[in-house]
Amino acid sequence: MTAALEVRGLKTHFFTRSGAVKAVDGVDLSIERGRVLGLVGESGSGKSVTGLSILGLIDHPGRIVEGSVRLDGQELVGLDRDASRRVRGRRIAMIFQDPMMTLNPVLRVGTQMSMALRAHETVSNAVVRERSLKALGKVGLPAPEQCLAAYPHQLSGGMRQRVAIAIALLHSPSVIVADEPTTALDVSIQAQILQEMQRLGAETGVALVWITHDLAVVSSLAHDIAVMYAGRIVEYGPTADVLAQPRHPYTRGLLDSVPGEAEPGEKLAQIPGSIPALIDLPPGCAFRARCSRATGACETMPEIADIGGRLARCFHPLEAA
């Protein structure tokens, strides 16, 4: 079975005056229909740029310099502008973090849905209305008719994100890339949206790439998890395995940073330092300056390799407990 989405050796660099920023530097991902992949990392790890690259939404001065993105077997890298546009929204969709900002404040929801639908199909007003209502119903919005006539500011944050998801679902895409779609929402709304996405994934067979910095979110949603650091994937495997027994020191650090495990008053664990600037990154493992296990060997970049049933990029992986 071909994967719904297959990313190989993806490199996206931004060419600035002070040098090339290697935001994504060799990422491999693969996801099948009906599955959820969690793409986890700190701010600046390149996870959002990976998502945008998959959709071909990288703007000047950025560029995909190398690699391949295959959607149901079709290569997307190198498509011309119009061909790339025809894939976007129809076969692969994306939703973004802040539902406050992603909907156009001055247009009614119905107008925005109609524009999204008509970007790829020539349909009558009646069909637009019918399909918009169906999509809004599918994401669990209680009063689709009212919602269609509403402006974004008349809806709550959760409702707005549901509208965005409904727009993404309009053309029944094979893949949806979700870039932190629940980060800006209240925890209770967040849980509802997660549940909704889980249900939609199972019902429609859409493959979901869920980009987040929140390990708790992926643990309940994703089948697989890929941890990114400084433009590369450092650990990649089934969610349960990776979270229960991380092998890469960075994954371990991330897990320890979740405050849920600590006792009140106890000092919280943290990863010392911060993510390095991606401009003129020295060779070798990008994490070594923050890593307690680093040795001289870490001055060359470790290859990503199978370690105990998942992939990890480390010379000194943690032992299985």
Added chain:
Amino acid sequence: MLGFLIQRLLQAVAVMVVISVLVFVGVFAIGNPIDVLIAPDATQDIRLDTIRRYGFDQPLWKQYLNFAASLVQGDFGRSFVFNMPVLQLILSRLPATLELTLVAVIGATIIGVPLGMYAGYRPNAVSSRAIMGLSVLGFSLPTFWIGILFIMGFAVELGWLPAGGRGDTVEVWGIQWSVLTLNGWSHLVLPALTLSLFRMALMIRMARAGMREAMLSDYVRFARAQGISDSKVIFGHVLKNISIPLVTVFGLELAATMAFAVVTETIFSWPGLGKLIIDSIQSLDRPVMVAYLMLVAFLFIMINFSVDIAYAALDPRVRSGRT
């Protein structure tokens, strides 16, 4: 919405009252119009008679009340110099200024906004840099200099266009318009262009800034992620968003240009309000000055009022916030 309109209308009335007081006091506290009105060798009897005839013997507050009462009735008094009702005088000059400013500001918007949007959409293109360079010129060159340069170039050297005056007019609804004749247009082009350059530069800058900001916004990114083509993103999503600041500037500039087209009208001998007010100030023709200032205040208030309504039409958040 209706409550909002009534509230704004009441505010407008209050502003007009305050302005009428300021204008009246300001204008009537300066100079002695009698010296301008009568010959220096006139007898004391003629002098007193003139003072009485124009009501200058009454206390200032009484003069204001008389003035305000007649103002409400639409009577702005008689011009000292032209010896005709001020309202009639101003209305006879208003169309010339109106058509000049409308052509200049609307032209500046129609040309400036698309140029600015293009420059914002492709900020690094050579053509965009050229547009921005032009806008700097439009900002920095003084109007009187551009006007004189145009006259030298197009009227004196090339002889393509007339150097001044209004040209042939056509009467519609009892008002003379030169936008309806070819000859009128030939007279209109140079002063309108002179007036519009600064406004065009402003529109280019505003449209470019709005466009650049909008193209980086999340709703544009989401629209592009839906596979909507760039042209539809710009005209379907962005245009309505960036129109809001553009409408404000359009309104302000329309009013300001109308009130301060003085320099351009003088250079091109355009028989509009600007020339009238300069002449009136020189001859201390008080009723004309007062009526002119009231008219300018009225125009500003009306235009701002229209801008508020346009806001509400463009931005649903304004609409719901004020009901």
